[in-house]
Amino acid sequence: MSLEVRYGASPAQIDGMGTDDLRAEFMVEALFQPGQLRLCYTHLDRMIVGAAMPTAAPVEIASGADVGTPGFFDAREMGIANLGQPGWAEVDGARFALGNRDVLYVGRGTGSLKLGSDDSEAPARFYINSVPAGADHPTRLIPRAEATGVTFGDKDRGNFRELRMYIHPEVAPSCLLLMGITDLPQGQVWNTQPPHLHERRMEAYCYFDLAPEDRVFHFMGRPDNTRHLVIQNGDVVLSPAWSIHMGAGTGPYGFVWGMTGENQAYGDVEPIPVSALR
Numbered sequence: 001m002s003l004e005v006r007y008g009a010s011p012a013q014i015d016g017m018g019t020d021d022l023r024a025e026f027m028v029e030a031l032f033q034p035g036q037l038r039l040c041y042t043h044l045d046r047m048i049v050g051a052a053m054p055t056a057a058p059v060e061i062a063s064g065a066d067v068g069t070p071g072f073f074d075a076r077e078m079g080i081a082n083l084g085q086p087g088w089a090e091v092d093g094a095r096f097a098l099g100n101r102d103v104l105y106v107g108r109g110t111g112s113l114k115l116g117s118d119d120s121e122a123p124a125r126f127y128i129n130s131v132p133a134g135a136d137h138p139t140r141l142i143p144r145a146e147a148t149g150v151t152f153g154d155k156d157r158g159n160f161r162e163l164r165m166y167i168h169p170e171v172a173p174s175c176l177l178l179m180g181i182t183d184l185p186q187g188q189v190w191n192t193q194p195p196h197l198h199e200r201r202m203e204a205y206c207y208f209d210l211a212p213e214d215r216v217f218h219f220m221g222r223p224d225n226t227r228h229l230v231i232q233n234g235d236v237v238l239s240p241a242w243s244i245h246m247g248a249g250t251g252p253y254g255f256v257w258g259m260t261g262e263n264q265a266y267g268d269v270e271p272i273p274v275s276a277l278r
């Protein structure tokens with residue numbers, strides 16, 4: 001297992017940042033590596049983002065050495081989205097099968113978590129969000145079909161998209177984690193139109209199902225002082241509470257969004273008109 005730490009930046013700092021600085025601060029690259037578990041501990045509401053691609057052997061998360069508690073889950077909850085081939089998770093010995101776009105919620109108090117792939121030649125791609133939790137909620141598999149779907153946008157403007165809410169108070173309750181997947185049908189380009197802010201929650205985006213030759217141009221920053229990040233498949237964007245987020249792809253893509261903070265009120269957002277951006 002590898003773990004890196006990100007401390008976070010204030011809005012004023014982005015004025016002095018070039019491309020490499022921006023990417024080092026607001027992106028987590030190369031998380032998905034065959035046979036490995038990679039985690040990034042952010043100081044954005046202490047969300048850990050990570051990925052596991054088990055091949056011949058499963059990967060395990062149990063020790064809390066990196067989070068300051070005896071066990072990893074003593075004061076944390078986790079969402080795991082499978083973005084790859086079929087795999088499984090074992091939570092304290094109970095096994096859950098995860099197909100593509102299925103999500104597992106792992107509750108506080110769990111002892112050990114193992115993740116494996118059904119076929120080591122065609123591994124699962126587990127994307128992980130873990131946040132501090134002050135309450136116990138039961139571990140639960142949320143298959144894609146059980147997520148609550150909602151559509152946004154307009155096909156004629158290239159921003160029609162299908163959101164599925166998985167870890168959400170009305171679907172699978174958690175302490176403070178929210179997690180969902182947004183897909184763009186063929187030919188649609190823009191996510192999160194209009195862009196928005198949510199000062200009471202940070203957010204992480206993991207872009208996936210993007211062809212090797214394609215890129216997503218992800219926009220961030222204060223509404224009057226924006227920057228962009230060029231994203232490839234599997235890259236994660238860390239979006240502090242002060243930053244807008246939206247993106248446009250040169251080809252088909254989806255993304256997992258995960259949030260935590262003061263509340264789980266999905267509607268507690270401030271839309272920003274595109275005409276107000278600079």
Ligand SMILES: O=C(O)C(=O)C[C@H](O)C(=O)CO
Nearest residue numbers: 152161163182191192193257
């Ligand atoms: O395309 C969208 O709109 C989204 O997926 C927005 C995310 O849900 C989001 O930003 C949640 O705050």
Ligand SMILES: [Zn+2]
Nearest residue numbers: 196198203245
């Ligand atoms: Zn958002």
